[in-house]
Amino acid sequence: DAGVTQSPTHLIKTRGQQVTLRCSPKSGHDTVSWYQQALGQGPQFIFQYYEEEERQRGNFPDRFSGHQFPNYSSELNVNALLLGDSALYLCASSSPQQFTQYFGPGTRLTVL
Amino acid sequence: QQPVQSPQAVILREGEDAVINCSSSKALYSVHWYRQKHGEAPVFLMILLKGGEQKGHDKISASFNEKKQQSSLYLTASQLSYSGTYFCGTASGAQKLVFGQGTRLTINP
Incomplete structure (x- = not known):
């Protein structure tokens, strides 16, 4: 049973560029949440997708956007990258019947 | 509102016990505990739902008041x-989960 997968593992971008991160949920899960984790901090909620719609959103600017596909996989897009966007981006999947969220290995984004 | 964890860090010798606390100023429906090793993703430990239950497995347990x-x-x-x-x-x-700032646990032999 495959767990949550994310790609790419690492990414280096320069300020002003755009980036797309990908996530495939655990088998049987249909809800995907994205988190940003800065060094030494706890994960911060970006947004959650369910049935291809953004269900909840955290305190992040519109530069952060997402999408969920019919197969439940998801993308996180960040436009006009800033140095402060450098972080570990985590995807977590869950099902509506259970509250447990399982995290993927993350994508380490470095903005130069 | 971010929950507050205490202590921020603790160092133990193998075999000793530890307690990590988590406090929120908001009414809670559930509390989720994770452990994260350096450079890895958070790993789910347990979830406690409204009702004040205590859960545990092996030598790790948790309570929710x-x-x-x-x-x-x-x-x-x-x-x-x-x-x-x-x-x-x-x-x-x-x-939506709101995470605390974390408690760093170091176990020495």
Whole structure:
């Protein structure tokens, strides 16, 4: 049973560029949440997708956007990258019947 | 509102016990505990739902006092593999989790 997968593992971008991160949920899960984790901090909620719609959103600017596909996989897009966007981006999947969220290995984004 | 964890860091010798606390100023529906090792993703430990239940497996257990909006994680007879940063994530309804700042646990032989 495959767990949550994310790609790419690492990414280096320069300020002003755009980036797309990908996530495939655990088998049987249909809800995907994205988190940003800065060094030494706890994960911060970006947004959650369910049935291809953004269900909840955290305190992040519109530069952060997402999408969920019919197969439940998801993308996180960040436009006009800033140095402060450098972080570990985590995807977590869950099902509506259970509250447990399982995290993927993350994508380490470095903005130069 | 971010939950507050205490202590921020703790150093133990193998075999000793530890308690990590998590406090919220908001009414909680559930508390989720995770452990994260350096460079890795958070790993789910357990979830406690509204109702004040205590859960546990092996030598790790947790309690949830919904009246006080507090949860505690208990690590008994700690092992080297318990080292890492522990996070509590709280939810007030829907599945959005708000995480504390973490408690760094170091276990020495």
